[in-house]
Amino acid sequence: DAKTTQPPSMDCAEGRAANLPCNHSTISGNEYVYWYRQIHSQGPQYIIHGLKNNETNEMASLIITEDRKSSTLILPHATLRDTAVYYCIVRVISPDKLIFGTGTRLQVFP
Amino acid sequence: EPEVTQTPSHQVTQMGQEVILRCVPISNHLYFYWYRQILGQKVEFLVSFYNNEISEKSEIFDDQFSVERPDGSNFTLKIRSTKLEDSAMYFCASSEVGQGARIQPQHFGDGTRLSIL
Numbered sequence: 443d444a445k446t447t448q449p450p451s452m453d454c455a456e457g458r459a460a461n462l463p464c465n466h467s468t469i470s471g472n473e474y475v476y477w478y479r480q481i482h483s484q485g486p487q488y489i490i491h492g493l494k495n496n497e498t499n500e501m502a503s504l505i506i507t508e509d510r511k512s513s514t515l516i517l518p519h520a521t522l523r524d525t526a527v528y529y530c531i532v533r534v535i536s537p538d539k540l541i542f543g544t545g546t547r548l549q550v551f552p
Numbered sequence: 553e554p555e556v557t558q559t560p561s562h563q564v565t566q567m568g569q570e571v572i573l574r575c576v577p578i579s580n581h582l583y584f585y586w587y588r589q590i591l592g593q594k595v596e597f598l599v600s601f602y603n604n605e606i607s608e609k610s611e612i613f614d615d616q617f618s619v620e621r622p623d624g625s626n627f628t629l630k631i632r633s634t635k636l637e638d639s640a641m642y643f644c645a646s647s648e649v650g651q652g653a654r655i656q657p658q659h660f661g662d663g664t665r666l667s668i669l
Binding site (some may be wrong): 480483485486487491538539540541543544 | 583594597600607645657658
């Protein structure tokens with residue numbers, strides 16, 4: 443089973459920041475938090491990952507709480523093309539596999 | 553930007569027939585994976601492959617399934633005798649090894665839609 447809990451759906455106005463929360467209270471010390479998204483039926487798209495420090499790339503920012511039990515993915519200026527299902531995943535390294543939950547369906551509206 | 557490519561995009565097969573799904577991973581990647589997603593359900597891990605052998609497989613990956621890296625660029629998933637319940641999107645993914653032998657993010661292809669009639 444997935445080790446994360448996410449809200450099933452969220453809305454965001456175009457141009458505003460989208461903040462997607464994730465709880466992973468049972469995360470182990472060496473496990474990373476990964477975020478992927480899936481637009482319609484396309485393949486999951488990697489967004490960002492982190493261990494304990496906040497991370498930022500060209501797509502998003504990842505804020506991980508100090509106790510690592512939760513995190514937030516931030517899309518700073520959401521566009522209509524960001525409408526997708528967003529998955530927060532605690533990556534199991536050994537064996538290496540991604541366990542997908544049901545994610546958060548983000549709807550960006552004009 | 554390099555990407556994982558999968559062919560065909562849609563495969564229609566009669567039940568009981570063999571099917572081979574093909575993937576070209578990103579060229580410098582060393583870890584390869586197959587996942588599947590039945591319509592309306594979660595993405596499920598099937599198998600991981602490294603150094604020409606299976607690293608890990610799920611309960612779904614039974615004797616009907618096999619994987620192969622027949623040459624330096626392709627990675628295939630074979631289903632020997634397809635069943636109706638094999639109908640799904642099949643995604644291939646690959647990842648590279650980073651600093652300290654740390655496995656990097658998995659990058660996915662856009663999938664093959666397999667329809668079993």
